[in-house]
Amino acid sequence: MTKLIDVAKAAGVSIAxxxxxxxxxxxxxxxxxxxxxxxxxxLNFRPSRVAQxxxxxxxxxxxIGLVLPDIQNPxxxxxxxxxxxxxxxxxxxxxxxxFAQDEKRxxxxxxxxxxxxxxxxxxxPVHGRDQKVAGLVLSGLPIVCIDRGLTxxxxxxxxxxxxxxxxDAVSHLIKLGHRRIAYISGLPQIPTxxxxxxxxxxxxxxxxxxxxxxxxxxxxxxHESGMKLTEELLALPTPPxxxxxxxxxxxxxxxxxxHRQGLKIPEEIxxxxxxDMYWSISLNPPLTAVxxxxxxxxxxxxxxxxxxxxxxxxxxxxVVFDAKLQVRSSCGxxxxxxx
Amino acid sequence: MTKLIDVAKAAGVSIAxxxxxxxxxxxxxxxxxxxxxxxxxxLNFRPSRVAQxxxxxxxxxxxIGLVLPDIQNPxxxxxxxxxxxxxxxxxxxxxxxxFAQDEKRxxxxxxxxxxxxxxxxxxxPVHGRDQKVAGLVLSGLPIVCIDRGLTxxxxxxxxxxxxxxxxDAVSHLIKLGHRRIAYISGLPQIPTxxxxxxxxxxxxxxxxxxxxxxxxxxxxxxHESGMKLTEELLALPTPPxxxxxxxxxxxxxxxxxxHRQGLKIPEEIxxxxxxDMYWSISLNPPLTAVxxxxxxxxxxxxxxxxxxxxxxxxxxxxVVFDAKLQVRSSCGxxxxxxx
DNA sequence: ATTATTTATGAAAACGTTTTCAGTAATTAA
DNA sequence: TTAATTACTGAAAACGTTTTCATAAATAAT
Numbered sequence: 001m002t003k004l005i006d007v008a009k010a011a012g013v014s015i016a017x018x019x020x021x022x023x024x025x026x027x028x029x030x031x032x033x034x035x036x037x038x039x040x041x042x043l044n045f046r047p048s049r050v051a052q053x054x055x056x057x058x059x060x061x062x063x064i065g066l067v068l069p070d071i072q073n074p075x076x077x078x079x080x081x082x083x084x085x086x087x088x089x090x091x092x093x094x095x096x097x098x099f100a101q102d103e104k105r106x107x108x109x110x111x112x113x114x115x116x117x118x119x120x121x122x123x124x125p126v127h128g129r130d131q132k133v134a135g136l137v138l139s140g141l142p143i144v145c146i147d148r149g150l151t152x153x154x155x156x157x158x159x160x161x162x163x164x165x166x167x168d169a170v171s172h173l174i175k176l177g178h179r180r181i182a183y184i185s186g187l188p189q190i191p192t193x194x195x196x197x198x199x200x201x202x203x204x205x206x207x208x209x210x211x212x213x214x215x216x217x218x219x220x221x222x223h224e225s226g227m228k229l230t231e232e233l234l235a236l237p238t239p240p241x242x243x244x245x246x247x248x249x250x251x252x253x254x255x256x257x258x259h260r261q262g263l264k265i266p267e268e269i270x271x272x273x274x275x276d277m278y279w280s281i282s283l284n285p286p287l288t289a290v291x292x293x294x295x296x297x298x299x300x301x302x303x304x305x306x307x308x309x310x311x312x313x314x315x316x317x318x319v320v321f322d323a324k325l326q327v328r329s330s331c332g333x334x335x336x337x338x339x
Numbered sequence: 340m341t342k343l344i345d346v347a348k349a350a351g352v353s354i355a356x357x358x359x360x361x362x363x364x365x366x367x368x369x370x371x372x373x374x375x376x377x378x379x380x381x382l383n384f385r386p387s388r389v390a391q392x393x394x395x396x397x398x399x400x401x402x403i404g405l406v407l408p409d410i411q412n413p414x415x416x417x418x419x420x421x422x423x424x425x426x427x428x429x430x431x432x433x434x435x436x437x438f439a440q441d442e443k444r445x446x447x448x449x450x451x452x453x454x455x456x457x458x459x460x461x462x463x464p465v466h467g468r469d470q471k472v473a474g475l476v477l478s479g480l481p482i483v484c485i486d487r488g489l490t491x492x493x494x495x496x497x498x499x500x501x502x503x504x505x506x507d508a509v510s511h512l513i514k515l516g517h518r519r520i521a522y523i524s525g526l527p528q529i530p531t532x533x534x535x536x537x538x539x540x541x542x543x544x545x546x547x548x549x550x551x552x553x554x555x556x557x558x559x560x561x562h563e564s565g566m567k568l569t570e571e572l573l574a575l576p577t578p579p580x581x582x583x584x585x586x587x588x589x590x591x592x593x594x595x596x597x598h599r600q601g602l603k604i605p606e607e608i609x610x611x612x613x614x615d616m617y618w619s620i621s622l623n624p625p626l627t628a629v630x631x632x633x634x635x636x637x638x639x640x641x642x643x644x645x646x647x648x649x650x651x652x653x654x655x656x657x658v659v660f661d662a663k664l665q666v667r668s669s670c671g672x673x674x675x676x677x678x
Numbered sequence: 679a680t681t682a683t684t685t686a687t688g689a690a691a692a693c694g695t696t697t698t699c700a701g702t703a704a705t706t707a708a
Numbered sequence: 709t710t711a712a713t714t715a716c717t718g719a720a721a722a723c724g725t726t727t728t729c730a731t732a733a734a735t736a737a738t
Contacts (some may be wrong), residue, residue, distance in 0.1 A: 001453075003724055014688045019726060029686055049454045051724035054389045054693050063434070063455070071416055071423075080410060084437055088444065093451050095402070096435035098423055105427065112432050114340075115388045116402070223617065255621040278562065282594040284623030342694055353718045358696060368716060390694035393723050 002043045010039035022047060053117050059309050063093050065113035067106060067123040069190075070221065071098040073248050075275045075294045076124075079146060082298020083122060090306065092119075099126070101187060101221060107132050114141075120305045124148050127189040142308040146301045148191045149318070156308060158301040158319045162192050162274075165290040165323025166199025166244070169272045172288070173242045173331060174207050178270060182233045182240035184250050186221030193221075196246055196274060215240055219250065226253020234261060234269070242270035242331060248277065255283065270331035274323075286328035293321050341382045349378035361386060392456050398648055402432050404452035406445060406462040408529075409560065410437040412587050414614045414633045415463075418485060421637020422461060429645065431458075438465070440526060440560060446471050453480075459644045463487050466528040481647040485640045487530045488657070495647060497640040497658045501531050501613075504629040504662025505538025505583070508611045511627070512581045512670060513546050517609060521572045521579035523589050525560030532560075535585055535613060554579055558589060565592020573600060573608070581609035581670060587616065594622065609670035613662075625667035632660050 004015040011018065013032060020028050021036040028036075039045075053061035066083065068076045080096070087094055095116060097109035103126045110132050113121060120142035125133045128151040137143050137155045144156040173181050183200045186193045197216070204211045217232065219225030226249060233240055234257070245251040251273030255265075263269050265285050273280075276291035300319055307314060343354040350357065352375060359367050360375040367375075378384075392400035405422065407415045419435070426433055434455060436448035442465045449471050452460060459481035464472045467490040476482050476494045483495040512520050522539045525532045536555070543550045556571065558564025565588060572579055573596070584590040590612030594604075602608050604624050612619075615630035639658055646653060 001724090005724085015725080016688060016690095016727080017686085020687090023726075027686080032686080046450060046454045048393075048456065048724055049451070050389055050393045050456045051693090052726080054387075054393050054695090054723090055725045056727085057693075062451075066435075071419060074413075077410055077416065080435075081437070084410075088447075091447075091451070093434050093436065093448070093455065095432050096405075096419075097432065098420070108427075108430075109432070111385060112388070112401075112430070115385045116432065117387065117389045252618040252621055256618070259621060259625075279591040279595070282591055282598060282623060283621055284625075286598075286623075340694090344694085354695080355697080355718060355720095356716085359717090362696075366716080371716080387694055390723090391696075393693090393725090394695045395697085396723075 001048065002045045003048070004045075007036065007039045007043055007045050010043060011036045057117055059119055061117055061119050062091060063095065063116070063118050064305065065097065065109075065116070065118045065121040065123075066094045067097045067099060067109055067113070067121065069099060069101050069124050069126070070249075071096075073221075073275075074277050075248055075292060076147075078294025079298035079301070082295040082300075083302045084298075085295075086299050086302040086306070101126065101190075103127075103130075106130075110136065120144075120309050122146055122301050122305055125150055128152075128191045140312065142305060142312060144301045144304045144308065146297060154316045156301075156304045156316050156318070158297050158304065158321070159192075160292045160297070160321045160323045162195035162323065163199040163202065165274065165292075165325070166196035167203050168199075168323070168325045169274070169288075169290050170200050170203035170244055171207070172325060172327070173244065173270060173272060174203060174209070176242075176270070176331060178242040178331075179209060180212065180215060180238065180240040181242045181244055182215040182217065183244045183246065184226060184229045184233070184254065185216065185218045185246045186250065188218050190221070193218075193246060200244060219246075221247055221249065223249045223253040223256075226250035227257045228253075230254040230257040234258075234263070240269070242266075242272070245271065245273045248273065248275035251275070251287065251289070255287075259284070265330050266332040272325075272331050276326050280326070281328065283330075285330050287326075288328045288330045289326050290323045291326050292323055297321055340387065341384045342387070343384075346375065346378045346382055346384050349382060350375045396456055398458055400456055400458050401430055402434065402455070402457050403644065404436065404448075404455070404457045404460040404462075405433045406436045406438060406448055406452070406460065408438060408440050408463050408465070409588075410435075412560075412614075413616050414587055414631060415486075417633025418637035418640070421634040421639075422641045423637075424634075425638050425641040425645070440465065440529075442466075442469075445469075449475065459483075459648050461485055461640050461644055464489055467530045479651065481644060481651060483640045483643045483647065485636060493655045495640075495643045495655050495657070497636050497643065497660070498531075499631045499636070499660045499662045501534035501662065502538040502541065504613065504631070504664070505535035506542045507538075507662070507664045508613070508627075508629050509539050509542035509583055510546070511664060511666070512583065512609060512611060513542060513548070515581075515609070515670060517581040517670075518548060519551065519554060519577065519579040520581045520583055521554040521556065522583045522585065523565060523568045523572070523593065524555065524557045524585045525589065527557050529560070532557075532585055539583060558585075560586055560588065562588045562592040562595075565589035566596045567592075569593040569596040573597075573602070579608070581605075581611070584610065584612045587612065587614035590614070590626065590628070594626075598623070604669050605671040611664075611670050615665050619665070620667060622669075624669050627667045627669045628665050629662045630665050631662050636660055 007018045008015045099106035124147040134153045149157040217229040273289040276289040280287040346357045347354045438445035463486040473492045488496040556568040612628040615628040619626040
């Protein structure tokens, strides 16, 4: 690795001058500058980011942390892509930490990131009262939360109106005549799970229907749990006529169980999922789903993070995107009216 | 941030001793050790990885780089999960770089990683003669290639027998009676695209059939290109009776086009894809596909990387996994025999 | 012509570790 | 009892930057 001193020698200046050419070119004489630039180019010099980070901490180490619950969920992949898009433009790199919905793992990653002296952090906290993340916010590290906010501490957050999205989905099912609508939730401690439940309940309330508690199931937001809970629901004495699934992976699990049991969608069981995928149209049947703009959310989060890195004292922002119902064919009118 | 000196003061020792307790506990007296450990705990001290990395370069900075072509492709997501699994066990973090099949972007990320003093790198090079990656290998950085090897330079590599996988897929179609089988390839410069083409051609040759060049299309390995090229194929005077798609995303694109045109699978057009997804069974129809064990590949790559970090001189390894055809219902017998 | 100001540069400290080297205290060998 | 090891520990250098401070040269002001 060529370093500052090599360039300095080649250009016949001190390392301070080389550093200045790199960071404050205007403070150095034009032809010295030229000589240094030349040396830099010919030696193909690139400053060590590690040394940079060690020396000048806070705000120009060009690396951020990314802490997400589940990289297997296409929604978060979209988020990552959005974040990466704007990171790349700024010459930033990201340390990716996938904590798989496991709080212990999240903690470990946060510790690592802390000791990596990152400039900032984008995180979807395990739950709203995540002390570890809250502590980092308080410590002054620029942080923006995505998908889920933090209660009790001020922090930027980018998310979707989950309650509204769920409400729309369930209302749609109700309008189609469904009355026994099950909700397969993700982990109950995740704020989005609760918000979506609230939307579900709101739809029932507004239609003067009562929710049957046995139709609400809690899982762990993964494919397997979607499969298993769907089995349980279908095994009920009076099974639901429609399913509202709490996220992407649950939806796919539910689909698998339904197909394995040879049930017809939507004739025998209707399905609406939270989270759309660009290939939802190719599912069997094309899936009706609530779409979150993951890519845009990621971009927005990254932009907010840069803003905060630049100006740590700016007031916190809460960006709420719309969740839009994409109607396809997985939830036609019910044949088994139960009202 | 509490640092070595704080712990040292609290324990009444020098920073050297604290460092030793951390790295070579056996060299320090038992009760001193205890005192230091106590101080570490009570101050909640964690060494700065940045300083560690700057000081002792090569092999214990606990961070690696991850350079992949397309995070949107579920195959790479599996790979990442596998890698992450073993990274996590070792307390390593990964800087994730998604170069989106763009060589310029790959180069920039590699430069960044270099100046981050990573311990090692797992990469799927843009193409076999990737000079940038080759240069890094030559420079002595521990590297393992995944999904695609490097020609002309010795490096560890983990991949799948692409030719065999493609051969199996196309043979299967031929056995079902198909003769006009199209191949939608990803970017031709990607080694896997070529290996899969070779498998395709081999299947034809072994069955004493000739390939019709107009049925081979090259795209950019993404969803859109899968859609577009499928349209082109279907618009042919005598369209193919079966499609072999070169990767995940192309398959989904093809599916979308086929559905939009209202064609029946497999009656009007059969489909076999390269890359399976765990939800392939929920597609319409359940997809027959060649499955790569992405998760295992990722784990293996990470293990190889650790081995090489420990012993940079060990001979390079080439790990070839099997690609297994998962037969589902997207490619029944053809009705339009053309032989 | 002298002083004050500006411009351009370098020397050296600092960031937080690891590691070498040397030295002291304790143990063993003679 | 003295010499030779051995076991611990600390001082200081090193990693590659950025930045402060001082200084020399050049310019402007008197």
